[in-house]
Amino acid sequence: MGRKILVTGSNGLIGSEVCVYFARRGFKVHGADNNQRAVFFGPQGDTRWNQQRLQTTLADFTHHELDIRNRQGIDTLVKEVSPHLLVHTAAQPSHDRAAAIPFDDFDTNAGGTLNLLEACRQHCPETPFIHMSTNKVYGDGPNRVALVELEKRWDYGDSHRDHGIPETFSIDQCLHSLFGASKAAADVLVQEYGRYFNLPTCCLRGGCLTGPNHTGVELHGFLSYLVKCNLEGREYSVFGYQGKQVRDNLHSEDVAAFMHEFYQRPRCGEVYNLGGGKENSCSILEAFEIVEALSGRRQKYTYQNKNRIGDHICYYSDLRKMKQHYPRWAVTCSLQQIIAEIVQAWHDRLQSPS
Ligand SMILES: NC(=O)c1ccc[n+]([C@@H]2O[C@H](COP(=O)([O-])OP(=O)(O)OC[C@H]3O[C@@H](n4cnc5c(N)ncnc54)[C@H](O)[C@@H]3O)[C@@H](O)[C@H]2O)c1
Numbered sequence: 001m002g003r004k005i006l007v008t009g010s011n012g013l014i015g016s017e018v019c020v021y022f023a024r025r026g027f028k029v030h031g032a033d034n035n036q037r038a039v040f041f042g043p044q045g046d047t048r049w050n051q052q053r054l055q056t057t058l059a060d061f062t063h064h065e066l067d068i069r070n071r072q073g074i075d076t077l078v079k080e081v082s083p084h085l086l087v088h089t090a091a092q093p094s095h096d097r098a099a100a101i102p103f104d105d106f107d108t109n110a111g112g113t114l115n116l117l118e119a120c121r122q123h124c125p126e127t128p129f130i131h132m133s134t135n136k137v138y139g140d141g142p143n144r145v146a147l148v149e150l151e152k153r154w155d156y157g158d159s160h161r162d163h164g165i166p167e168t169f170s171i172d173q174c175l176h177s178l179f180g181a182s183k184a185a186a187d188v189l190v191q192e193y194g195r196y197f198n199l200p201t202c203c204l205r206g207g208c209l210t211g212p213n214h215t216g217v218e219l220h221g222f223l224s225y226l227v228k229c230n231l232e233g234r235e236y237s238v239f240g241y242q243g244k245q246v247r248d249n250l251h252s253e254d255v256a257a258f259m260h261e262f263y264q265r266p267r268c269g270e271v272y273n274l275g276g277g278k279e280n281s282c283s284i285l286e287a288f289e290i291v292e293a294l295s296g297r298r299q300k301y302t303y304q305n306k307n308r309i310g311d312h313i314c315y316y317s318d319l320r321k322m323k324q325h326y327p328r329w330a331v332t333c334s335l336q337q338i339i340a341e342i343v344q345a346w347h348d349r350l351q352s353p354s
Pocket residue numbers: 008009010011012013014015032033034035036037038047066067068069088089090091092093108112132133134135205206207208209210215221
């Protein structure tokens with residue numbers, strides 16, 4: 001019998017990449033999504049194009065139109081599919097949006113995760129459960145690390161400078177945003193099902209995860225959205241920190257590759273910081289330069305002095321724990337390559353009639 005994977009948020013960036021990655025490795029793929037991104041962000045966030053791509057290109061893909069807040073629906077789906085691997089990527093992913101829709105945000109991020117965990121405990125407790133968490137669970141704590149201001153970026157001014165933020169960094173007593181709080185609730189639940197019930201769970205605390213299939217919008221998916229603005233000749237709004245705020249960027253295929261490693265040798269209740277690390281980090285100003293060189297178009301932007309509430313000034317992931325537990329995993333796609341792929345993808349998408 002073939003192996004089966006169930007992916008929530010399968011129309012999204014990470015979910016769709018995971019579907020493709022495991023389909024190529026012979027898995028029967030079940031995706032669950034209800035295009036909620038279009039509800040959260042409006043038509044610009046519509047993900048149906050990506051769902052159609054999966055339905056038309058993958059040999060063995062089944063789409064389930066399901067809201068993860070539907071407890072009974074999730075229970076039935078997990079029972080019926082009985083997957084060998086569950087990857088949970090469905091979420092309300094934006095800080096700013098969460099403040100406007102606190103119940104939708106919490107019910108999706110925390111409640112939806114609990115629905116999935118409990119369904120797995122009841123029906124497939126041996127199945128590795130991989131949860132996409134976020135570095136926002138650290139709240140604005142990383143902003144308290146001593147920083148140095150360089151010409152085009154901020155950087156850590158202490159021992160974090162060599163490797164970035166580790167999993168031992170406190171998630172407590174700091175400002176999270178409602179999104180960070182709902183994701184922290186989910187993160188702790190996933191750990192708890194691993195530690196208390198011995199389920200093979202892990203939380204991947206993502207940095208900026210991106211790639212050509214991101215439906216970037218202003219409130220989520222900064223590199224994808226920045227490239228889109230550049231190609232359309234539109235202004236990108238920079239919020240504070242002189243545009244020197246730093247993010248580490250990881251290609252969604254490298255995310256899926258890590259999940260494959262975890263699936264092959266699962267552990268219980270683990271937490272990993274998953275990002276591009278220092279090598280793949282850039283500030284917004286640095287990203288502008290790379291995109292301009294690739295597209296040949298100047299980046300128009302406006303600057304607003306006020307930063308987004310709780311926004312990280314500098315963040316890059318310490319990847320040493322992942323690499324120690326899973327030495328076969330490495331970042332394979334450089335920042336330049338990632339941006340080049342995004343430029344090409346937006347170029348094609350903007351040209352094709354929708
Ligand atoms: N992309 C990043 O930079 C990044 C960084 C850190 C963490 N993450 C986390 O990774 C996960 C995936 O992120 P992404 O960038 O692929 O987001 P995305 O918005 O592209 O994908 C999420 C998908 O989930 C679906 N969804 C949302 N609510 C749903 C619901 N109630 N029921 C069913 N489907 C629902 C959406 O329609 C969307 O297709 C999220 O948990 C996010 O917090 C992403």
